[in-house]
Amino acid sequence: MAKVSLWTRIKNFFTGKKQPTLTDAKVKDGIWYAKLPDGNYLLGIDESVYQLMGKITFADFPTQLNNLQVEDDLLDIEGDKSVETLKSPIAGTVIAKNDAIGKDIETLNEPNPQVNWIVKVRPAQ
Structure with a gap:
C-alpha cells in the first residue's frame, strides 16, 4: 500500500482527521482490510487489482449494502x-x-488507503 504523503498527514493533523492505521492490513481476493483502533474494519482495493485490471473506469455499490x-x-x-x-x-x-467513489472514479485509481477505501464495517459478533 502507498504511504500517506507528508502534506496529507499535516492536513489531517490540522483538520482533526485521523488516518487509519493500516500496518496490520491483510489482503484477500483484491481487498485489503485493516482493523482500526475502534475495533471496526476499513476495507479497500489492493494494488494487485490495479495490476490485473489497469485503470478503473467504473464502480458501483450493490443496492443492498448494509449487512455483509x-x-x-x-x-x-x-x-x-x-x-x-x-x-x-x-x-x-x-x-x-465511501460515497466519493461514485462521484469521482479517479479516487479509486490512487493506491492510497485515505482515498480508495470502500467501506467501514463493524464486525459481526
Whole structure:
C-alpha cells in the first residue's frame, strides 16, 4: 500500500482527521482490510487489482449494502482490461461507505488507503 504523503498527514493533523492505521492490513481476493483502533474494519482495493485490471473506469455499490457476509458482493468495478465484482473478506454491518467513489472514479485509481477505501464495517459478533 502507498504511504500517506507528508502534506496529507499535516492536513489531517490540522483538520482533526485521523488516518487509519493500516500496518496490520491483510489482503484477500483484491481487498485489503485493516482493523482500526475502534475495533471496526476499513476495507479497500489492493494494488494487485490495479495490476490485473489497469485503470478503473467504473464502480458501483450493490443496492443492498448494509449487512455483509464473507464473500458477499462489495463493489462492481470495470477496468481497462476486465470487469470484476470484489467480494467482502469479513462479515459485519456497514457503518460508512465511501460515497466519493461514485462521484469521482479517479479516487479509486490512487493506491492510497485515505482515498480508495470502500467501506467501514463493524464486525459481526
